[in-house]
Amino acid sequence: MERERFVDKIALVTGGANGLGRGMVEQLVKEGAQVAVFDIEDDTMEEAFDGNDRVYCVHCDVRDYDQVQKGVQNVIERYGRIDVLMNNAGIVHRQGFLECSKEGWLDVMDTNLNGVFYVGQAVARTMVDLGVEGCIVNTCSNTSRKTVAGVTPYGPSKAAVKMLTQIMALELAKYGIHVNAVAPGTSRTRIAAGTINDPERSAAFLAKMPFGRYGEVREMVSVALFLASEDASFITGETIYEEGGFSLP
Numbered sequence: 001m002e003r004e005r006f007v008d009k010i011a012l013v014t015g016g017a018n019g020l021g022r023g024m025v026e027q028l029v030k031e032g033a034q035v036a037v038f039d040i041e042d043d044t045m046e047e048a049f050d051g052n053d054r055v056y057c058v059h060c061d062v063r064d065y066d067q068v069q070k071g072v073q074n075v076i077e078r079y080g081r082i083d084v085l086m087n088n089a090g091i092v093h094r095q096g097f098l099e100c101s102k103e104g105w106l107d108v109m110d111t112n113l114n115g116v117f118y119v120g121q122a123v124a125r126t127m128v129d130l131g132v133e134g135c136i137v138n139t140c141s142n143t144s145r146k147t148v149a150g151v152t153p154y155g156p157s158k159a160a161v162k163m164l165t166q167i168m169a170l171e172l173a174k175y176g177i178h179v180n181a182v183a184p185g186t187s188r189t190r191i192a193a194g195t196i197n198d199p200e201r202s203a204a205f206l207a208k209m210p211f212g213r214y215g216e217v218r219e220m221v222s223v224a225l226f227l228a229s230e231d232a233s234f235i236t237g238e239t240i241y242e243e244g245g246f247s248l249p
């Protein structure tokens with residue numbers, strides 16, 4: 001039986017046009033929420049949610065501070081408040097340390113770290129102003145604790161998201177706002193397609209996975225939505241690793 005944890009809730013999902021974010025939007029809608037989506041892939045976003053009156057698509061580049069302020073304001077004007085933020089948009093640049101360009105470094109930091117700060121702060125301000133005791137879930141990664149070569153800025157951006165999650169949790173607790181993070185391992189989305197679709201790379205990778213398989217989108221979504229729900233009412237500041245034991249210390 002489908003649960004209905006988000007009836008009458010207003011949610012915002014960044015990076016909701018594809019992959020994990022899209023899975024989050026779909027499950028939030030199934031469980032009763034009205035969902036706003038921020039993404040930069042307008043066609044994919046429109047195609048994914050065409051005709052769905054529970055989804056409001058907004059072109060918003062999370063790297064752009066002004067667009068984020070405007071986007072959040074649009075959602076507030078339309079729905080009156082935001083109860084749940086899935087702060088999920090993220091990218092990877094495959095560049096080793098010696099080759100990593102300044103542009104590549106900055107793009108990853110702008111998206112994965114600055115974007116989480118811009119959207120997190122803008123939404124949290126609305127929660128405080130409107131007295132909403134909401135939930136924020138940041139998408140981190142298992143590369144926040146496991147050293148992974150070849151994607152130079154990615155791990156540092158996600159390690160910073162983990163600490164930012166703790167800071168947000170500590171400062172927002174007095175307003176009744178929960179802030180947690182999910183840290184997926186390699187999962188079946190296009191971000192991991194390079195590994196998944198290359199038989200040799202994939203075999204080498206899976207040999208290091210305790211469960212010998214990739215994560216499924218629904219497995220990542222279920223943990224993220226748990227953290228966004230009443231079920232997690234005494235959890236804040238935590239990062240939950242959903243990675244089949246890959247980076248266990």
Ligand SMILES: NC(=O)c1ccc[n+]([C@@H]2O[C@H](COP(=O)([O-])OP(=O)(O)OC[C@H]3O[C@@H](n4cnc5c(N)ncnc54)[C@H](O)[C@@H]3O)[C@@H](O)[C@H]2O)c1
Pocket residue numbers: 014015016017018019020021038039040041060061062063088089090091111115139140141142183184185186187188189190191192
């Ligand atoms: N899939 C994995 O293996 C994996 C593992 C660890 C962490 N993650 C994290 O999960 C999150 C989702 O990744 P995914 O696997 O679903 O990837 P994805 O590429 O399928 O989806 C990412 C979405 O974010 C959007 N996006 C990118 N830049 C944006 C920007 N500047 N503004 C707004 N939207 C933007 C993209 O258009 C896309 O719709 C990311 O933060 C990623 O780092 C994924």
